[in-house]
Amino acid sequence: MSKDTILIIGSQGQIGLELTAELRTIYGNNHVIASDVKRPEQEDGPFEVLDVMDKENLNNIFKKHGVTQVYLLAALLSATAEKNPRFAWDLNMEGLFNVLDAAKEGVLKKVYWPSSIAVFGPSTPKQNTPQYTVMEPNTIYGISKQAGERYCEYYHQKYGVDVRSIRYPGLIGYKSAPGGGTTDYAVHIYHEALKHKQYECFLSSETELPMMYMPDALRATISLMEAPAEQVKIRSSYNVAGMSFTPAQIADEIKKHIPEFTISYAPDFRQAIANSWPQSINDSHARADWGWQPEYDLSSMSKDMIEHLK
Numbered sequence: 001m002s003k004d005t006i007l008i009i010g011s012q013g014q015i016g017l018e019l020t021a022e023l024r025t026i027y028g029n030n031h032v033i034a035s036d037v038k039r040p041e042q043e044d045g046p047f048e049v050l051d052v053m054d055k056e057n058l059n060n061i062f063k064k065h066g067v068t069q070v071y072l073l074a075a076l077l078s079a080t081a082e083k084n085p086r087f088a089w090d091l092n093m094e095g096l097f098n099v100l101d102a103a104k105e106g107v108l109k110k111v112y113w114p115s116s117i118a119v120f121g122p123s124t125p126k127q128n129t130p131q132y133t134v135m136e137p138n139t140i141y142g143i144s145k146q147a148g149e150r151y152c153e154y155y156h157q158k159y160g161v162d163v164r165s166i167r168y169p170g171l172i173g174y175k176s177a178p179g180g181g182t183t184d185y186a187v188h189i190y191h192e193a194l195k196h197k198q199y200e201c202f203l204s205s206e207t208e209l210p211m212m213y214m215p216d217a218l219r220a221t222i223s224l225m226e227a228p229a230e231q232v233k234i235r236s237s238y239n240v241a242g243m244s245f246t247p248a249q250i251a252d253e254i255k256k257h258i259p260e261f262t263i264s265y266a267p268d269f270r271q272a273i274a275n276s277w278p279q280s281i282n283d284s285h286a287r288a289d290w291g292w293q294p295e296y297d298l299s300s301m302s303k304d305m306i307e308h309l310k
C-alpha cells in the first residue's frame, strides 16, 4: 500500500462519490481525504469543506493532512456551463491552476485531472476519433477542458509535474447521480424506466455518443494513476473508449428487461452540444501505453444497472 495521502476535490459529484469509496477500499479510509463545497450528511472518512478557487484554504488542507496526491473533480459540466459561462471558466480553470501550482512547488507528487470528449468539436472526425486530430470545441466546457489539457502538458514539460488525465466519455452508474451534462440522459433513462416505464429524452433518437460504465471509468482512472510514470506518455489527456450508442439503442436494450418501457423525444439545447461531439473514440494510445481495456458493453451494463436499481 502506498503511503500517499490523497485529496479528492469534488467528492460529492458523480465521479467523486464512487472514486472516493473505491480509493478508500484500496488505500484505507484515513489515507483518502474527501472534500467538496458542502459537507455531506454522512462520511466514512476525513472530510474538508473546500471551494477549490480558495487557494489559501486549499494550501492549508494540503499542509494539515500532508496531501501528496490530488484528484481534481470539481467542475461545471457541459450543459450547466452553457448557462453560466463565466463562472464555468473561472471554476474549471482556477481550480486547475491552484492544484498545478502546488504540484510545481513540490507539495504534490501526482495530480489527476479529468478531461472530456467535449474537447472535440464540430470539425473533428466523428467516427473512431483519434487521439491527435482537429480540436475546435464550441462549448465553454469543451474550451475549458481543451485549455486545461494544454496547461497540464505545459506543467509537465516545463516543471516536471506528474499530471495524468483521461478524456471521459459520458459516464453511467447506479450509485451516484450525474449533474449538468449532455450525456446525463443515459443515467436518467434507467431510473425512469424502472419508476415510470417511460422516458422523454432531451436528445434525438439517433444521437450517437461515446459512453462508459462507471466501474470501467474507475478502473481506467486508477490504473492510469498507478501506471509507472514512463508509461504515461501523453500528458495532455488520453482518449478512452467504452461503448457508443444512441437513445434508440439504449431504449431497445432496456425493453429486453422492461418490455412495457416506451421512449419519446424532445430535443432541447443539449442536442447542439451532442451534435458537436464525436460518436466513437479511438483509444489505441491508452491501450498501448498503460494497458487500458474496457469490460462493459451496452448489454452487460444495462443488465447490471437494472439489477442494482431494482
Ligand code: SER
Residues within 6 Å of the ligand: 077, 078, 079, 115, 116, 117, 118, 141, 168, 169, 170, 171, 180, 181, 182, 183, 184
Ligand atoms: N458527461 C459530460 C457532459 O455531458 C462529458 O464530459 O458534460
